[in-house]
Amino acid sequence: MSAKLAIHGGEKAIGTRLPSYLESAGRTFGAEEEALVLEALHSGCLTRNGGKMVPRLEAEFAERLGVKHAAACSSGTASVHLAIAALDPAPGDEIIVPPVTDIGSIAPILWQNAVPVFADLDPATITLDPADVERRITPKTRAIVAVHLAGQPCALDELSAIARRHNLVLIEDCSQAYWAEYKGKLVGTIGGMACFSLQQSKHITCGEGGLFVTNNDEWARRATLFADKAWPRDTKSLGSCRFLFLAQNYRMSELEGAVALAQLRKLPAPVVKRRALAARLDAAIKDLAGVSAPAVPSNTKHSYWLYMLRVHQDAARATARQFGDALVAEGVPAWVEYIIDPLYLSPVFTGPNTYAASGYPFSTYGSQKFEQGLCPVAERVLHEVIAILWNENYTEAQVDQIAAAIHKVAAHFAGN
Ligand SMILES: Cc1ncc(COP(=O)(O)O)c(C=O)c1O
Structure with a gap:
């Protein structure tokens, strides 16, 4: 029987707030x-x-x-x-x-x-x-x-x-x-x-x-x-x-x-630290069904502004939205689905709301159709990600708490 989720009134997996970029604990000023x-x-x-x-x-x-x-x-x-x-x-x-x-x-x-x-x-x-x-x-x-x-x-x-x-x-x-x-x-x-x-x-x-x-x-x-x-x-x-x-x-x-x-x-210390902490989380969720770490091609080195956790809906038995909302309630700082919609679905384009009612430059020079289906992969992947806010000042213990929160939420939706 999995532990009661914080979103359902259970105890949070992360009891104390993690360092945030909006305060000195989450920055490197000195x-x-x-x-x-x-x-x-x-x-x-x-x-x-x-x-x-x-x-x-x-x-x-x-x-x-x-x-x-x-x-x-x-x-x-x-x-x-x-x-x-x-x-x-x-x-x-x-x-x-x-x-x-x-x-x-x-x-x-x-x-x-x-x-x-x-x-x-x-x-x-x-x-x-x-x-x-x-x-x-x-x-x-x-x-x-x-x-x-x-x-x-x-x-x-x-x-x-x-x-x-x-x-x-x-x-x-x-x-x-x-x-x-x-x-x-x-x-x-x-x-x-x-x-x-x-x-x-x-x-x-x-x-x-x-x-x-x-x-x-x-x-x-x-x-x-x-x-x-x-x-x-x-x-x-x-x-x-x-x-x-x-x-x-x-x-x-x-x-x-x-x-x-x-x-x-x-630099590069904050990037090096973020990378090491991300590797720690990668390892902690490696064998967990339903989620995966960000895919990093072997010819690149990621610098982890965000840790894009991927949710595989069928295996996770939850959408990224459901999984992410539960994670946030557990105390994991994250933007669920990152920006929700591709930018071409924002009113600046769908209006278009550019220069008063002119629609310029689209009205003069033409444009793509700013509607669903323009970039199908982008539309799909946005519904598969949870952007965990990453920070060089997280401790290894705090990364382990994030991992524990992911395991807890995964276990809940898996019905374990
Ligand atoms: C990829 C990317 N480009 C441009 C910007 C714009 O930067 P600023 O908010 O400093 O204007 C941002 C800010 O988040 C960004 O993430």
Whole structure:
């Protein structure tokens, strides 16, 4: 007879709350951040144009990643916007995107009046399926945004080959995948450009922020200008300045830069810890019927922003929703079904709710039909996953408690 589930009034498998990214127990802030923040404050200059922290962050990020240029900005969404602006698509040009990601991977495409085109996913890794990407290419396609979801690298060899064949730019969205590896290389170093988020929940954070990287001098120049109103700072005075193209103010402040710099210097430890803890959970649920660990191809190293637990409905005798709700009640921090619907079913697309009632750019340039069936694999896998929030500050004992909670819920639904 299995133990009574917490969702039915039984005792929780996890009695004390696990560290959360919303509090210091779940973050890695310490004396290093404090010292750099104070240094920035004492300098009297909190803007990057005149300050030292953001330029240092950019230089060190590029160096540690092994790329030529990095540009800091105000969010991960902004970093994707820098990439799209560097690409400089014409209105109506198309950019291929996955339907399971944060909207920040996609909204910047619409801000540049280009058209996002959704491609379906590989059911095992929940990242872009290269064969489907290739099917969605048209003469208007300019780029592919490859999102390394939850920390799992995409099939980068295949996507790079497609990009080369069709003369497209591969943009890596590494917001969830700091220091993940593909064939021994860090993600973010393989595509033409790459983007990172420094938002509160990420492996490293300064609350809000982003980083754009590239080896291409011209894209770096455009991206850097785009984050700063296309204001070439080498002009001597405001009076002599000419604004070069339509751009944003996405500047990162020196206080954010100070925290981000201290956080950067802590890599790769948080990723290494997350990996070891994930391996521990993998082992603990290996023989359990009805659920499985995230599938990690042997040529990749996952960085576990999330631990995507897979529920096999028939074997588990429960849906991911039922299983996940029970797990959350046991004290496991998780987003059941991750984002519930693929993004093309959000009102921004189904409306479309873009620029007032115009429906632009879809109304002018056409679009896919934003309805069920557009990406069937994405629709199916979202109903098979429970995104367990992962954290480098979990102890091994806490991971064992998560494993115990999974076993308890599995036993309940199996009727043991
Ligand atoms: C894959 C991905 N891309 C982009 C973003 C946008 O980042 P931000 O929230 O910093 O704008 C996120 C944030 O969660 C993300 O996960």
